[in-house]
Amino acid sequence: MSDPFTILGGGVCGLAMATELSSRGAKVTVIDLKDVPGAHACSWWAGGMLAPECEGVSAEPDIVRQGRKAAAWWERHGATIHKQGTLVVALGRDHSDLATFARRAPAAKTLNRDGIGAIEPHLAERFSKALFLPDEAHLNPRETLTTLHERLEQTGVTFQGKAQGQMIDCRGLAARDTLADLRGVKGEMLVVRCRDVTLSRPVRLLHPRFPLYIVPRGDGVFMLGATQIETGDRTRATVRSIMELMNAAYALHPAFAEAELLEIGVDARPAFPDNAPRIRQMGDRIYANGLFRHGFLLAPALARMTADLLLDGTTPEVWYEDHRQR
Amino acid sequence: MPTFYNTKVTSRLMLGTAQYPSPAILAEAFRQSGAGIATVSVRREAGGEQAGQDFWALIEDLGVAVLPNTAGCHSVREAITTAQMARDLFETNWIKLEVIGHADTLQPDPFGLVEAAQHLTDDGFEVFPYCTEDLVLCDRLVEAGCKVLMPWGAPIGTGLGLNNVYGLRSLRAHFPDVPLVVDAGLGLPSQAAHAMELGYDAVLVNTAVAKAGDPVAMAQGFARAVEAGALAAQADPMDPRDMAAPSTPVFGKAFL
Numbered sequence: 001m002s003d004p005f006t007i008l009g010g011g012v013c014g015l016a017m018a019t020e021l022s023s024r025g026a027k028v029t030v031i032d033l034k035d036v037p038g039a040h041a042c043s044w045w046a047g048g049m050l051a052p053e054c055e056g057v058s059a060e061p062d063i064v065r066q067g068r069k070a071a072a073w074w075e076r077h078g079a080t081i082h083k084q085g086t087l088v089v090a091l092g093r094d095h096s097d098l099a100t101f102a103r104r105a106p107a108a109k110t111l112n113r114d115g116i117g118a119i120e121p122h123l124a125e126r127f128s129k130a131l132f133l134p135d136e137a138h139l140n141p142r143e144t145l146t147t148l149h150e151r152l153e154q155t156g157v158t159f160q161g162k163a164q165g166q167m168i169d170c171r172g173l174a175a176r177d178t179l180a181d182l183r184g185v186k187g188e189m190l191v192v193r194c195r196d197v198t199l200s201r202p203v204r205l206l207h208p209r210f211p212l213y214i215v216p217r218g219d220g221v222f223m224l225g226a227t228q229i230e231t232g233d234r235t236r237a238t239v240r241s242i243m244e245l246m247n248a249a250y251a252l253h254p255a256f257a258e259a260e261l262l263e264i265g266v267d268a269r270p271a272f273p274d275n276a277p278r279i280r281q282m283g284d285r286i287y288a289n290g291l292f293r294h295g296f297l298l299a300p301a302l303a304r305m306t307a308d309l310l311l312d313g314t315t316p317e318v319w320y321e322d323h324r325q326r
Numbered sequence: 327m328p329t330f331y332n333t334k335v336t337s338r339l340m341l342g343t344a345q346y347p348s349p350a351i352l353a354e355a356f357r358q359s360g361a362g363i364a365t366v367s368v369r370r371e372a373g374g375e376q377a378g379q380d381f382w383a384l385i386e387d388l389g390v391a392v393l394p395n396t397a398g399c400h401s402v403r404e405a406i407t408t409a410q411m412a413r414d415l416f417e418t419n420w421i422k423l424e425v426i427g428h429a430d431t432l433q434p435d436p437f438g439l440v441e442a443a444q445h446l447t448d449d450g451f452e453v454f455p456y457c458t459e460d461l462v463l464c465d466r467l468v469e470a471g472c473k474v475l476m477p478w479g480a481p482i483g484t485g486l487g488l489n490n491v492y493g494l495r496s497l498r499a500h501f502p503d504v505p506l507v508v509d510a511g512l513g514l515p516s517q518a519a520h521a522m523e524l525g526y527d528a529v530l531v532n533t534a535v536a537k538a539g540d541p542v543a544m545a546q547g548f549a550r551a552v553e554a555g556a557l558a559a560q561a562d563p564m565d566p567r568d569m570a571a572p573s574t575p576v577f578g579k580a581f582l
Contacts, residue, residue: 058347104539183349183380208483230381273384274350 004165005310006031011041012141012295013288013302014170015148019077020303022157024311029161030152037145042172042234042267043295045189047215047225048141049202050074050297051086053133057104060276062318063294066301071137073300078151079144081137084201087111087120088131091251097206098129108133122197126253138202138215141296166310169287173232173270178282182289184232184268188241189225191217192249194259205252212248221262224249228293237266269293277302279309279320286310328505328527330474331420331452335391337362338522338552340507341545342532344397349384351541356388359545364390365422365530367397368412382415393454395422400429402442409446421446422454422476422509432482436463440470447471456509459493461500468504475501476509476530479521483533485513488520498525515544515551522555523563 005021007014010032022028033040052067075081088108090098102108108131117124119132153159169175176182199222205212215223227241242264249256272278272290277298280287288306291298305316327335340363346352356364366385385392394412399405402425409421425442427435434457443453447470455467459477467475477497480486488494489511498506508521509530518529531548538544 100537183384232380271348273348273353275348 004029005168006163006165007168007170008032009041009170009172009174010034010037010149010159011170011172012043012046012145012299013172013291015145015152016299016303017168017170017288017306018152018157019148020300020307021311022152022155023077024307026307026311027165028152028157029164030157030159031161031163032159035159037142037149039265041145042187042269043141043145043299045187045226045265045267046141046295047189047202047213047223048139048144048296049086049213049215050081050137050139051133051202052297053105053107053136054086054088054204055294055297057101059294060274063276063298066318067294067297070297070300073304074139074144074296078147079139080147081139082201083135083137085119085132085134086136086138086202086204087116087123088133088204088206089116089123089127089252090129090206092128094206094208095129097208098131101206102131105131105133107135120199120201120203122199122253122255123203136202139296140217144296167285168306168310169285170289172289172291173234173268175270175287175289176232179280179287179289181272182270183230183273184234185271185292186229186231186233186266186268187226187293188229188237188245189223189227189265190242190245190249190261191221191223191263191265192256192259192261193220194222194256195220196255196258197222197253203252205248207248207251210244210248212245212252214249214252222256222259226293232268233266234268235266237264269295277319279306279316281322330454330505333391335362335528336360337549338528338556339518339545339549340365340393340528340530341535342530343367343385344532345536346541347536349381352536353384353388354542355535355545356390358542359549361545361549362390363393363528363530364388365393365395365532366416368394368408368415391420392416392418393420393422394418395456396424398426399424400426400435402438402445405438405442406445409442409451410449413451419450419452420454421451422456424456434458434478436460436466439463440466443467443472444470454507459490459497461493461497464497464501468501472504474505474507476507478510479508479517480511482510484511485534486511487513487517488524491520491524494521494526495524512548515547518548519551519555519558522552523558525559528552 004027006029018028050071052064056064111130113128199216202215271292275292277290308314339361341361342365396405396408405425425435425438454474480489505527507528513534535544
């Protein structure tokens with residue numbers, strides 16, 4: 001049995017870390033502000049898309065490569081994974097954006113109206129051209145965090161104990177108190193209920209000004225996200241942002257105009273300057289942070305690499321900096 | 327190198343700071359291109375004491391001149407308020423003034439622009455107006471105190487290049503002493519080179535660099551094109567002609 005670990009933070013980063021370490025036999029304590037996962041963690045507000053190919057359009061290849069392993073990890077640890085792929089659409093005048101996207105996401109298959117109709121009938125009347133990423137998946141972040149928390153409790157991970165052993169700081173943006181180069185990137189999202197539209201998979205609407213994704217949560221509920229604004233503000237959703245999200249949803253399908261507004265969410269994602277995560281050692285403490293908009297996509301890889309480092313002494317292939325060596 | 331409001335700049339390439347994959351790539355694009363001025367949108371990121379500070383700190387670390395803008399403002403009042411906010415935040419009198427008149431094309435509102443420019447220059451600002459290539463509008467802006475003009479090449483984010491070469495050329499001829507910067511619409515370095523060949527002083531690019539698959543390489547491409555075009559303008563280029571003129575003298579043949 002290895003020395004015990006104490007994880008600070010019970011968001012997706014902390015819980016994935018606890019899961020990885022405890023599944024390898026380590027004794028783990030998690031310290032969080034609250035007893036159960038909730039709105040205080042920015043992963044509570046996430047889309048939950050496991051979409052490495054789509055993210056690869058604007059993210060580094062390491063993120064794609066590590067992200068491809070995420071769905072299997074989540075499944076292994078009890079999460080319900082929906083493997084329906086991702087559909088990417090654009091309005092007629094933005095078809096050049098589809099061409100660019102297709103070039104940068106080589107796994108994308110081009111669909112015509114019939115092809116769209118075969119998988120998302122409600123969108124075929126609106127869109128004549130789309131891209132389909134068949135191997136992508138999604139999950140429900142809140143269910144997943146709750147499931148992970150319950151499973152950890154069942155396997156003997158404590159959530160109320162005192163800190164002992166190696167500290168692993170997974171506090172996200174709260175770790176700004178020591179990580180000077182960590183910044184917040186605000187995201188605003190909506191949850192609506194709309195009985196008139198059925199979607200089976202996350203849909204991304206490419207738009208030069210208001211890009212949007214919609215993730216179906218079942219029972220007519222959809223998550224609409226998300227803005228990406230350079231500020232660490234975690235509390236204020238603006239009318240402009242919400243209007244843009246609503247407009248984009250309306251452009252995707254006019255039936256969203258009649259949707260019931262269930263929730264407006266806002267939080268800030270923790271990010272380093274290259275928007276890639278980092279494992280960093282400062283003093284006695286290990287920091288795993290900077291998941292940016294890739295919480296559920298990259299938390300498994302970040303947890304695995306941290307566990308490799310702490311349990312096996314293996315330096316992670318990517319995302320590791322040791323500031324003592326500088 | 328051009329001088330904007332008594333400040334000599336280090337490069338004819340200005341880069342916007344929005345839409346990059348990451349701040350690290352943004353910083354690298356500046357480093358590799360040598361761009362001398364960064365435009366920063368104030369409006370969108372503002373709204374609280376701490377808002378945007380981290381991002382602005384990253385911009386300040388670039389070590390280039392910061393030109394805050396009023397992007398996204400649709401009214402005179404909004405633009406003025408944003409300019410005042412920008413002056414406090416960045417401690418500069420420079421303001422790139424945008425007053426958008428048409429939501430779809432993001433075309434400048436010429437009437438609001440002149441009004442806002444007058445108000446801001448009276449208030450001590452040094453205004454860089456984002457305008458169309460309309461000669462009369464530009465006259466009014468200069469009368470309002472603008473000492474730099476920033477006509478569009480094409481609507482923002484379209485990458486269509488120089489839509490009205492005639493208009494841009496006559497603007498240059500009409501304002502030989504006012505620094506002119508093509509702002510908006512450039513998609514390729516060759517278009518930036520063209521603007522410089524017309525005798526423009528600088529270009530401002532954002533989307534074409536930020537949304538390229540490799541923004542750093544594209545920023546370098548623009549930097550070289552801008553340099554090439556500026557050299558060409560200084561070199562007094564030949565005028566095109568219809569008849570072929572052999573560059574090597576051909577002996578022993580009669581005149582054609």
